[in-house]
Amino acid sequence: MDFPNAWATPKVSHTEKDWWVSAFYGFATVDNPEAVKTAMADRLAGTRVYGSILVAPEGANGTLCAPTQALLADTLSALADHIGLSAGFDPTWSRVDRPIFRKLKVQLKREIVTIKNPSASPLTGEGGEHLDAEAWNDLIQDPDTIIIDTRNSFETKVGTFPGAIDPGNLSFSEFPQFVRDQLKGQEDKKIAMFCTGGIRCEKATVFMKNQGFDNVFQLKGGILRYFQQTDDDSNLWEGDCYVFDDRVALNKNMEPGGHISCPVCRMPVAPDQFEHPKFKAGWSCPSCADDPSYHRTRESSMERLKQILLAAKQGKRHLGPQE
Numbered sequence: 001m002d003f004p005n006a007w008a009t010p011k012v013s014h015t016e017k018d019w020w021v022s023a024f025y026g027f028a029t030v031d032n033p034e035a036v037k038t039a040m041a042d043r044l045a046g047t048r049v050y051g052s053i054l055v056a057p058e059g060a061n062g063t064l065c066a067p068t069q070a071l072l073a074d075t076l077s078a079l080a081d082h083i084g085l086s087a088g089f090d091p092t093w094s095r096v097d098r099p100i101f102r103k104l105k106v107q108l109k110r111e112i113v114t115i116k117n118p119s120a121s122p123l124t125g126e127g128g129e130h131l132d133a134e135a136w137n138d139l140i141q142d143p144d145t146i147i148i149d150t151r152n153s154f155e156t157k158v159g160t161f162p163g164a165i166d167p168g169n170l171s172f173s174e175f176p177q178f179v180r181d182q183l184k185g186q187e188d189k190k191i192a193m194f195c196t197g198g199i200r201c202e203k204a205t206v207f208m209k210n211q212g213f214d215n216v217f218q219l220k221g222g223i224l225r226y227f228q229q230t231d232d233d234s235n236l237w238e239g240d241c242y243v244f245d246d247r248v249a250l251n252k253n254m255e256p257g258g259h260i261s262c263p264v265c266r267m268p269v270a271p272d273q274f275e276h277p278k279f280k281a282g283w284s285c286p287s288c289a290d291d292p293s294y295h296r297t298r299e300s301s302m303e304r305l306k307q308i309l310l311a312a313k314q315g316k317r318h319l320g321p322q323e
Contacts, residue, residue, distance in 0.1 A: 017095035061112035120207035128205030128216035133229035159239025
């Protein structure tokens with residue numbers, strides 16, 4: 001199966017970057033998700049493909065890394081065939097110098113991105129118009145446009161587009177209530193929506209159209225593809241982009257921006273917070289330092305940190321593939 005839009009070369013330097021990363025999603029009616037999970041787990045057993053594949057009755061979603069693009073493309077082609085996605089996936093590609101996941105997980109879910117609202121299904125409803133980076137820039141610089149960041153609040157704190165509304169979501173399932181509470185009466189406005197890779201907007205725009213919003217647009221391929229389609233002069237993003245892997249957050253050049261993930265509360269910690277009095281490596285960060293409920297987690301975190309340092313002294317990587 002071909003991937004007509006999948007092979008655009010990322011703008012980052014590929015020097016010594018031997019690993020490929022693919023972020024993907026596709027909506028299709030899957031009659032037997034369990035069979036898809038089993039087939040993909042068997043297919044990838046023993047391979048150097050790491051990351052996550054989520055399979056649900058509505059399709060598949062995930063991020064994978066592997067030492068070659070061909071191996072990932074073959075994996076996505078097989079997955080597309082298994083879920084009946086005739087057009088194939090339209091993945092976003094990037095390069096890294098090491099595996100960004102420690103293992104492979106193929107999981108079954110009720111939804112590939114959870115919104116808990118049947119009226120938001122791309123399989124039964126029409127979503128927003130997809131825009132490339134140039135058209136997106138024009139739209140969000142229009143003062144009459146409402147810009148909505150559909151991600152969770154901890155992600156928006158790492159970076160976002162100027163003027164974007166943070167719905168205050170702790171989870172994506174809260175988004176429909178935000179629309180009902182905060183956007184009622186603005187159905188005639190132009191709505192610009194974005195997320196990390198595009199999948200949340202597929203559902204969010206369908207929901208908004210069903211709520212009477214006619215002028216709804218979404219950033220095609222999400223923030224990650226926007227980074228690849230823009231340069232320093234045209235990129236309007238502010239900050240970094242949170243990602244759910246070992247890189248934690250990426251800058252506009254698709255390179256790790258220096259954030260780390262707090263091992264206690266899992267919140268991202270920016271480099272300018274490393275000197276914060278509430279940041280203690282492996283013990284606390286500004287987000288969790290005052291929360292006593294994390295005490296047991298702190299103890300296990302410190303033990304894991306000791307093991308990581310011991311492995312480093314031996315020239316090894318604690319857990320995960322030894323690449």
